[in-house]
Amino acid sequence: MSHVETFFGKVIQSIPVLATKIGTVLLFIFTLGLLAGYYISASGISPALFLIPIAAMLVMWYKLDEGVFVLVLLTILVLFFPELIDGFISALL
Numbered sequence: 001m002s003h004v005e006t007f008f009g010k011v012i013q014s015i016p017v018l019a020t021k022i023g024t025v026l027l028f029i030f031t032l033g034l035l036a037g038y039y040i041s042a043s044g045i046s047p048a049l050f051l052i053p054i055a056a057m058l059v060m061w062y063k064l065d066e067g068v069f070v071l072v073l074l075t076i077l078v079l080f081f082p083e084l085i086d087g088f089i090s091a092l093l
Helices: 004-041 049-059 065-078 082-092
Strands: none
Touching: 004 049, 004 082, 049 082, 065 082
C-alpha cells in the first residue's frame, strides 16, 4: 500500500511542473499565431488565410486524411490565387 501512496504523492508533486510546461507550450503557440497575424496584416496577404485552419479542422473532425488535403489545397489557393478567394468571399457576402 505504501507504493501506491508514494506513487500518488509524486504525481501530486509533479502537477505544477506539468502545468508550467503546458502553459509555456500554449504561450508559444499563441505567440506564433500573433506573429503570423501581424505578418499577414502588414504584408497585404488576403485575410482569408485565417479561414483555412478552421475549414481544415471541420473536415478533420470527420476524416483526418481529407482534412490535411483541404488544408494544403486551401493554403495553395490563398497564397497563389488571392483574388479568386476574395471574389468568392465577396460573392457570398
